[in-house]
Amino acid sequence: xxxxxxxxxxxxxxxxxxxxxxxxxxFTESYVLAEIAKHSLGEAGxxxxxxxxxxxxxxxxxxxxxxxIDIYPEYTGTLAEEIxxxxxxxxxxxxxxxxxxxxxxxxxxxxxxxxxxxxxREAAQRLSxxxxxxxxxxxxxxxxxxxxxxxxxxxxxxxxxRYGLRTGNVQGIDHxxxxxxxxxGSIDIKDxxxxxxxxxxxxxxxxxxxxxxxxxxxxxxxxxxSLPTNALAALQKVSGTLDEARMIRLNAEAERTKNYARAAAxxxxxxxxxxxxxxxKLLRWTARHLELAGFSLxxxxxxxxxxxxxxxxxxxxxxxxxxxxxxxxxxxxLALLALLVPLPFFGISVRTAIAALFLYGLLPIVRNTATGxxxxxPSIRESATALGLTTGARLRRIYLPIASRTILxxxxxxxxINVGTATLAALIGAxxxxxxxxxxxxxxxxVTILEGAIPAALLALLVQFFFDLLxxxxxxxxxxx
Amino acid sequence: xxxxxxxxxxxxxxxxxxxxxxxxxxxxRGQTTVLIGPSGCGKSTMLRLIIRLLEPDSGKIKIDGxxxxxxxxxxxxxxxxxxxxxxGLFPHLTAxxxxxxxxxxxxxxxxxxxxxxxxxxxxQALDRFPAELSGGQRxxxxxxxxxxxxxxxxxxxxxxxxLDPLVRAALQKDLKEIFQRLQQTAILVTHDLAEAAFLGNExxxxxxxxxxxxxxxxxxRSQPTSSFVSEFITAQRSLALT
Ligand SMILES: Nc1ncnc2c1ncn2[C@@H]1O[C@H](COP(=O)(O)OP(=O)(O)OP(=O)(O)O)[C@@H](O)[C@H]1O
Ligand SMILES: [Mg+2]
Numbered sequence: 001x002x003x004x005x006x007x008x009x010x011x012x013x014x015x016x017x018x019x020x021x022x023x024x025x026x027f028t029e030s031y032v033l034a035e036i037a038k039h040s041l042g043e044a045g046x047x048x049x050x051x052x053x054x055x056x057x058x059x060x061x062x063x064x065x066x067x068x069i070d071i072y073p074e075y076t077g078t079l080a081e082e083i084x085x086x087x088x089x090x091x092x093x094x095x096x097x098x099x100x101x102x103x104x105x106x107x108x109x110x111x112x113x114x115x116x117x118x119x120x121r122e123a124a125q126r127l128s129x130x131x132x133x134x135x136x137x138x139x140x141x142x143x144x145x146x147x148x149x150x151x152x153x154x155x156x157x158x159x160x161x162r163y164g165l166r167t168g169n170v171q172g173i174d175h176x177x178x179x180x181x182x183x184x185g186s187i188d189i190k191d192x193x194x195x196x197x198x199x200x201x202x203x204x205x206x207x208x209x210x211x212x213x214x215x216x217x218x219x220x221x222x223x224x225x226s227l228p229t230n231a232l233a234a235l236q237k238v239s240g241t242l243d244e245a246r247m248i249r250l251n252a253e254a255e256r257t258k259n260y261a262r263a264a265a266x267x268x269x270x271x272x273x274x275x276x277x278x279x280x281k282l283l284r285w286t287a288r289h290l291e292l293a294g295f296s297l298x299x300x301x302x303x304x305x306x307x308x309x310x311x312x313x314x315x316x317x318x319x320x321x322x323x324x325x326x327x328x329x330x331x332x333x334l335a336l337l338a339l340l341v342p343l344p345f346f347g348i349s350v351r352t353a354i355a356a357l358f359l360y361g362l363l364p365i366v367r368n369t370a371t372g373x374x375x376x377x378p379s380i381r382e383s384a385t386a387l388g389l390t391t392g393a394r395l396r397r398i399y400l401p402i403a404s405r406t407i408l409x410x411x412x413x414x415x416x417i418n419v420g421t422a423t424l425a426a427l428i429g430a431x432x433x434x435x436x437x438x439x440x441x442x443x444x445x446x447v448t449i450l451e452g453a454i455p456a457a458l459l460a461l462l463v464q465f466f467f468d469l470l471x472x473x474x475x476x477x478x479x480x481x
Numbered sequence: 482x483x484x485x486x487x488x489x490x491x492x493x494x495x496x497x498x499x500x501x502x503x504x505x506x507x508x509x510r511g512q513t514t515v516l517i518g519p520s521g522c523g524k525s526t527m528l529r530l531i532i533r534l535l536e537p538d539s540g541k542i543k544i545d546g547x548x549x550x551x552x553x554x555x556x557x558x559x560x561x562x563x564x565x566x567x568x569g570l571f572p573h574l575t576a577x578x579x580x581x582x583x584x585x586x587x588x589x590x591x592x593x594x595x596x597x598x599x600x601x602x603x604x605q606a607l608d609r610f611p612a613e614l615s616g617g618q619r620x621x622x623x624x625x626x627x628x629x630x631x632x633x634x635x636x637x638x639x640x641x642x643x644l645d646p647l648v649r650a651a652l653q654k655d656l657k658e659i660f661q662r663l664q665q666t667a668i669l670v671t672h673d674l675a676e677a678a679f680l681g682n683e684x685x686x687x688x689x690x691x692x693x694x695x696x697x698x699x700x701x702r703s704q705p706t707s708s709f710v711s712e713f714i715t716a717q718r719s720l721a722l723t
Pocket of ligand 1: 500519520521522523524526527
């Protein structure tokens with residue numbers, strides 16, 4: 001029991017140390033802006049905890065509002081439309097609304113990352129299209145638009161109405177694939193962000209929004225008003241220093257080098273390689289990965305074995321326990337994380353990842369413990385009772401050792417599942433080998449994905465091997481004959 | 482008072498089927514009583530009731546004139562040895578581990594070499610696991626485990642049931658010697674009338690959950706109380722002749 005207490009204490013302190021926590025959304029520019037904030041605070045000697053790539057607007061906003069993070073980069077348009085749900089709100093009103101949530105907004109960073117329509121420079125020149133209004137005379141053009149842009153109330157349908165476009169040829173296409181389609185000519189026009197690095201890379205032009213249809217998406221930092229003044233000063237140094245061209249360069253650098261920290265370093269005029277060496281990163285990921293999988297497994301064992309013990313006796317309780325643990329197993333891991341994040345104690349944290357992995361690890365251990373105990377021959381049980389062993393002694397000296405092979409097999413299954421599933425912890429910023437996998441997926445960079453995927457697979461093999469060794473130590477020799 | 486174990490109106494049923502009808506029976510001190518009868522007649526049930534693996538539905542069981550209650554059941558079990566057909570040995574413990582398990586729990590010292598000599602078990606095999614012993618050796622270990630705490634009562638449920646005839650004969654002889662040497666009160670269940678006659682001071686013949694007759698083999702043979710008794714004895718004798 002003391003041991004369990006210590007474990008819980010450790011887990012709770014792990015998540016409650018008090019550096020300034022910087023989060024970001026899950027796309028390149030947000031990563032880069034978060035890195036810039038981190039760098040800026042770091043230069044001011046403020047200790048920073050970094051949680052990049054936490055998810056979409058609502059997740060990151062909720063994390064800020066509930067105090068799980070202190071700073072993240074946001075856009076005024078998103079703030080008005082998605083968070084405050086008031087498209088026409090003035091900047092002063094915006095500040096006031098935010099203050100109600102004890103949140104502040106930095107002065108604008110400089111650039112406006114709004115929607116834009118992009119086409120090949122060569123095609124635009126050939127058809128002499130410069131503005132969106134010019135599209136009216138070219139109904140033959142093929143549009144490939146992201147689903148998000150197509151579906152938004154303030155997106156494509158509103159744009160068509162405002163400009164009076166006649167368009168027959170519109171299809172939904174993934175953002176990344178859309179650039180490829182533009183390049184090969186299977187579409188002529190796609191939606192883009194005005195600071196998208198791909199615009200420079202693919203020699204595209206953005207069409208002027210001559211009727212001022214698109215809202216302003218000025219980049220800002222949102223921060224908790226409780227932020228220490230020295231941290232706030234360091235953060236505000238960034239304001240007004242980033243125009244579109246510069247942001248496009250930083251985004252391009254991030255996508256070229258697959259390294260957000262390096263793009264941030266470019267902003268600070270430090271192009272030298274400040275990035276962590278690969279071996280150091282790998283060590284950090286692996287250590288965190290083992291920490292996640294190890295703690296959750298420990299909890300699964302500490303709770304799962306007693307539950308299995310109860311479940312080994314026929315009855316209502318047994319059915320409830322086995323039913324519940326099986327039900328947990330059928331929840332997709334992403335959904336389980338999503339369910340835990342809104343709960344008070346959990347949120348975007350290592351705790352949540354450990355809790356989810358712990359829940360996943362339960363079933364194999366509970367089920368195997370129950371089966372192992374049920375499979376003990378009645379003659380053994382009778383003999384143990386007739387000898388006059390107490391209930392506890394029967395369990396410790398006879399039943400658990402005899403069931404040890406089955407129980408260990410359950411623990412092994414849990415461990416391997418945990419090592420695999422722990423990669424998902426990176427989705428809620430808990431780190432581990434999932435970190436390179438997630439950012440690799442975001443950058444569409446296979447090498448980065450493999451940097452996480454290969455060590456994760458090797459780790460699973462190692463765990464398997466380790467437990468095979470453990471079998472020899474822990475399963476009594478008399479049972480291995 | 483000469484009876485160590487007294488059954489007063491003890492009965493046990495499983496659902497609607499009676500495994501043991503209300504039964505009165507005394508087991509004499511220092512004697513070997515043999516329970517015999519067709520399969521399913523309630524012999525094992527009676528042993529399980531005595532060592533309280535089962536609770537009786539009615540009646541009282543007295544040991545040394547006193548009832549066993551849940552508060553003294555463990556101490557009671559320490560003074561009773563229980564040997565079953567396949568030995569019921571714990572597979573993860575060596576022969577030594579099995580024999581000493583309870584003594585170690587109770588911090589008692591035991592003269593293992595004397596037990597080995599008594600049961601004719603080779604001492605060098607003490608560190609083998611049950612899976613590494615022959616059937617006869619396993620029963621000797623099981624017997625040592627039952628005798629380890631010098632029980633006042635020994636219960637044996639077909640201890641020789643699974644052994645080949647030669648090993649069985651040797652063990653019968655050894656058992657008889659042990660019982661005599663230790664002045665052991667023992668209750669033994671068997672299917673074999675010859676074994677019952679050889680080992681038992683008294684034979685209790687049962688059928689369908691009740692006692693049909695008790696006495697020596699000679700009494701059962703010369704004064705059978707029912708046709709079932711003579712049929713049972715005849716069936717056993719013709720079996721022995723073929
Ligand atoms: N756990 C149980 N549940 C239901 N019925 C049982 C149970 N144990 C025993 N019985 C029944 O009780 C009756 C007596 O069983 P018991 O084991 O005492 O017979 P036995 O005389 O020892 O037979 P055998 O010589 O085959 O061992 C049998 O009809 C048996 O089917
Ligand atoms: Mg029986």
